Amino acid sequence: xxxxxxxxxxxxxxxxxxxxxxxxxxxxxxxxxxxxxxxxxxxxxxxxxxxxxxxxxxxxxxxxxxxxxxxxxxxxxxxxxxxxxxxxxxxxxxxxxxxxxxxxxxxxxxxxxxxxxxxxxxxxxxxxxxxxxxxxxxxxxxxxxxxxxxxxxxxxxxxxxxxxxxxxxxxxxxxxxxxxxxxxxxxxxxxxxxxxxxxxxxxxxxxxxxxxxxxxxxxxxxxxxxxxxxxxxxxxxxxxxxxxxxxxxxxxxxxxxxxxxxxxxxxxxxxxxxxxxxxxxxxxxxxxxxxxxxxxxxxxxxxxxxxxxxxxxxxxxxxxxxxxxxxxxxxxxxxxxxxxxxxxxxxxxxxxxxxxxxx
Amino acid sequence: xxxxxxxxxxxxxxxxxxxxxxxxxxxxxxxxxxxxxxxxxxxxxxxxxxxxxxxxxxxxxxxxxxxxxxxxxxxxxxxxxxxxxxxxxxxxxxxxxxxxxxxxxxxxxxxxxxxxxxxxxxxxxxxxxxxxxxxxxxxxxxxxxxxxxxxxxxxxxxxxxxxxxxxxxxxxxxxxxxxxxxxxxxxxxxxxxxxxxxxxxxxxxxxxxxxxxxxxxxxxxxxxxxxxxxxxxxxxxxxxxxxxxxxxxxxxxxxxxxxxxxxxxxxxxxxxxxxxxxxxxx
Numbered sequence: 001x002x003x004x005x006x007x008x009x010x011x012x013x014x015x016x017x018x019x020x021x022x023x024x025x026x027x028x029x030x031x032x033x034x035x036x037x038x039x040x041x042x043x044x045x046x047x048x049x050x051x052x053x054x055x056x057x058x059x060x061x062x063x064x065x066x067x068x069x070x071x072x073x074x075x076x077x078x079x080x081x082x083x084x085x086x087x088x089x090x091x092x093x094x095x096x097x098x099x100x101x102x103x104x105x106x107x108x109x110x111x112x113x114x115x116x117x118x119x120x121x122x123x124x125x126x127x128x129x130x131x132x133x134x135x136x137x138x139x140x141x142x143x144x145x146x147x148x149x150x151x152x153x154x155x156x157x158x159x160x161x162x163x164x165x166x167x168x169x170x171x172x173x174x175x176x177x178x179x180x181x182x183x184x185x186x187x188x189x190x191x192x193x194x195x196x197x198x199x200x201x202x203x204x205x206x207x208x209x210x211x212x213x214x215x216x217x218x219x220x221x222x223x224x225x226x227x228x229x230x231x232x233x234x235x236x237x238x239x240x241x242x243x244x245x246x247x248x249x250x251x252x253x254x255x256x257x258x259x260x261x262x263x264x265x266x267x268x269x270x271x272x273x274x275x276x277x278x279x280x281x282x283x284x285x286x287x288x289x290x291x292x293x294x295x296x297x298x299x300x301x302x303x304x305x306x307x308x309x310x311x312x313x314x315x316x317x318x319x320x321x322x323x324x325x326x327x328x329x330x331x332x333x334x335x336x337x338x339x340x341x342x343x344x345x346x347x348x349x350x351x352x353x354x355x356x357x358x359x
Numbered sequence: 360x361x362x363x364x365x366x367x368x369x370x371x372x373x374x375x376x377x378x379x380x381x382x383x384x385x386x387x388x389x390x391x392x393x394x395x396x397x398x399x400x401x402x403x404x405x406x407x408x409x410x411x412x413x414x415x416x417x418x419x420x421x422x423x424x425x426x427x428x429x430x431x432x433x434x435x436x437x438x439x440x441x442x443x444x445x446x447x448x449x450x451x452x453x454x455x456x457x458x459x460x461x462x463x464x465x466x467x468x469x470x471x472x473x474x475x476x477x478x479x480x481x482x483x484x485x486x487x488x489x490x491x492x493x494x495x496x497x498x499x500x501x502x503x504x505x506x507x508x509x510x511x512x513x514x515x516x517x518x519x520x521x522x523x524x525x526x527x528x529x530x531x532x533x534x535x536x537x538x539x540x541x542x543x544x545x546x547x548x549x550x551x552x553x554x555x556x557x558x559x560x561x562x563x564x565x566x567x568x569x570x571x572x573x574x575x576x577x578x579x580x581x582x583x584x585x586x587x588x589x590x591x592x593x594x595x596x597x598x599x600x601x602x603x604x605x606x607x608x609x610x611x612x613x614x615x616x617x618x619x620x621x622x623x624x625x626x627x628x629x630x631x632x633x634x635x636x637x638x639x640x641x
Contacts, residue, residue: 079475080640102478113469117397129389130477158400174473 024052025182025214026059026076031085033071045071047238048085053216053231058208060229061218062330068238069218070110073186076216077107089182103131106180110187112171116160120151120170123159124177131178138177145173148203165196172200176207182214183207189224201227222330234334241337246330253328253336255286256302258309261294263319275318282308292340294321302327386479390487391494394461398495408457412450412503416442419575420515427576436606440517443507444601445574447500447529448594451537452568454496456561458541459548461488466552466639475640485545485636489538489629496537497530504529518606525604528614535621536597542628549635574598596620 033046046068053059061069074080076087078098087094089101114123124145128138146152149169154162159170168188175183188204189197205228207213219225225232226246234242234249242249260279262271272290279288279297284305287298299305302325313320326332335341398405420439427438465471474484504526511517519525543564548557569575571585572594578586589595600617603610 074640077476079472099478102476105476107472107476109469109472111467111469113471113473115393115397115468115470117400118393122396126389126393127473127477130386130474130479132385132478 023055025055025090026051026053026216027086027088028052028072028076029086031072031075031087032083033068033075033080034083045238046075049235049238049240050085051233051240051243053214056208056212056214058204058215058228058230059217060225060232061216061235062220062222062225062232062334063218063235064220067235069220069235070186072235073107073184073216073218077105077184078102079107103178104181106175106178106183108172108175108183108185108188110190112164112167114159114162114167114170114174117158119156119158120162120166121146121155123170124173127174128177133178141177141179145176149173165192165199168192168196168200172203179211180213182216185215185217187218187220189219189221197224204228222334226330232330234330234337236334236338236340242333249330249333250328253298253332255298255300255328256305257326257328257332257335258297258299258302258306259291259294259324259326259335260297260309260313260320261322261324263321264293265319267319271318274316275313275320278312278316278318279309282312284308289336289339291335296332296335383480383483386483387487387490390474390484391491394488394491395494397461398491408450408454409499409502411453412446412499413506415449416446416503416507435516436518437516439507439510439515440605441577441602442575443504443517443605444529444598445569447503447533447601448536448572448574448597449565449569450499450503451496451533452540452565452594454492454499455537455540456544456558456565458488458492459544459546459557459561460554462545462548463552463554463557466549471639481636482633485633489541492541493534493538497534500530500533501526520606520608521604525609529601529604532597532601532614532617532621535618535625536593539593539621539625539628542625542630542632545632546628546635549632549639568592568594572598573602577602593620593624 029050031046031049032044035043035045049068049072061072063069071080075082076089076094078094078101082094090104092101094101114120115126118126121142124142125138128141129135133141146155149172151166151170151173154166159167162170168191172185172188175185185204189200192200201224204215204217208215215228217224217228229246231245232243232249233240242252244252260275262268262275265271272294275295276288276290279285279295282297282305284301285297285299289296297305297309306323306325310320310323331341416439420437420442423442424438427441462471465474471484475481507515507517508519511519521528544557544561547560548554551557571588572592573581573589574594574597578589578595578599581589596613596617597620600610600613603613
């Protein structure tokens with residue numbers, strides 16, 4: 001575990017509080033979203049998703065591209081209409097009380113929605129005024145945010161001159177001007193360099209700690225979910241496949257994992273089945289499954305079993321491409337629940353495509 | 360750095376409890392402010408949106424002026440006086456067809472989400488944008504009229520029968536007409552979310568509308584089938600009213616008809632735009 005993760009002074013980060021629907025601020029029940037129809041092919045982007053987030057909780061939605069994360073976050077933030085199910089924020093219904101919900105939430109979308117022709121200061125000022133904050137208060141708040149987000153020096157430059165990291169910080173600031181009770185972040189660090197990513201994490205932790213803000217974040221980075229979130233839901237193909245604290249999810253695997261990648265040749269399928277059979281006969285392997293690139297074996301004693309696995313596979317002439325031994329991480333959790341490795345597809349930041357926007 | 364948690368909490372409480380400031384007019388004003396700031400920061404666009412109409416004014420009046428004079432001798436004004444109102448309409452149409460571009464850009468960049476997730480009325484966003492468009496179109500018409508006025512010093516015969524009041528009326532007509540016509544561009548933009556399509560639809564309508572109207576020539580000089588089309592073309596009403604103001608005087612019937620035509624098709628086109636705007640995220 002890295003330093004950052006252990007640096008929380010209250011040590012509450014990994015604590016799991018069972019949430020009753022009474023003290024939850026976000027309640028999603030049997031949410032379904034179907035795109036298309038009317039002649040177009042129907043796509044079920046969200047398929048019966050239910051979860052709730054407690055007041056003051058740092059909650060993460062983890063999943064690959066196209067899993068339905070953005071759709072869910074846009075429905076909760078009233079930006080998108082649901083097909084069926086119920087969604088409430090702070091006890092307010094997204095369909096009936098949209099205006100009241102918008103007053104208390106902050107939202108930072110996947111595409112960085114800052115106006116390049118306006119300066120950083122003007123961007124924040126405009127948003128603050130749109131939230132009906134009085135002028136004096138907006139000015140004070142804007143200065144404070146520019147300071148905290150380290151944009152003071154660039155505050156009067158037009159935003160199109162900003163680097164990707166600066167734009168992301170400005171965009172984050174725009175979601176915070178009105179001190180939202182609940183902050184929604186849709187992949188807040190996608191396209192950022194590692195250094196900036198860590199800086200954003202640090203800032204989010206502070207917001208959560210000092211302002212007791214409820215934060216709902218979506219991410220395709222295992223590490224991000226692990227580092228920041230008290231509780232996560234893993235979403236894949238529009239369904240939640242696992243839910244719990246990172247520690248719980250990892251503990252549920254309860255073992256070390258040996259992943260064996262098989263050489264990609266014509267005989268891949270047979271080799272993989274063969275490897276699975278072999279793995280299952282090895283003493284010490286509690287469970288073995290296949291995944292898209294090979295076989296995963298779960299064992300209490302990774303170090304000792306690894307050698308035996310290799311010996312046997314070699315003896316049986318299974319064309320092994322790569323072997324890895326891992327203590328459970330969220331990667332393994334994802335693998336276990338979906339049978340696939342999660343791969344991050346980087347979205348080109350700030351691309352000016354003219355096609356339809358990604359959902 | 361916010362290290363003083365107590366202070367932070369006080370600020371938060373103050374922000375959340377603050378009397379909300381400003382109603383619907385503040386919202387519209389903010390959106391308008393943003394559009395106008397963007398406009399003034401891209402002076403190149405501003406320049407070129409005037410460049411084309413002025414080229415037309417000079418080239419057309421020179422090229423067709425001789426033909427016109429031959430056809431209608433004894434008139435106390437030049438063809439440019441007949442054409443001038445048409446150029447103000449054309450400028451308004453041109454700006455109106457670009458209205459949707461900004462919409463597409465905001466939808467794509469995600470800036471529109473900022474408006475949609477803020478506790479403001481959606482209609483304020485559209486109204487603010489249209490107000491900014493209208494101000495821009497009025498200013499453009501004013502600049503064109505101003506340049507024409509300067510050209511009279513160099514011997515161009517433009518009567519300006521109603522003077523400055525008439526000029527302001529023409530600016531108003533141009534702005535109203537442009538805002539009404541923006542509805543088309545915005546509807547296409549919101550439905551397709553595609554700049555090229557928006558450009559194609561708007562531009563391909565601009566020229567037929569202009570040529571099948573009385574904007575470039577008085578009705579009497581048009582071929583008969585164009586005459587019949589021009590009577591149902593709102594561009595004609597706008598052009599006739601503006602031409603009257605420049606050539607003869609206040610013809611309140613023509614001005615009234617122009618505003619009626621503008622309101623009628625403005626309601627239809629902008630109604631479609633409002634529907635498309637409301638449908639965002641549905």
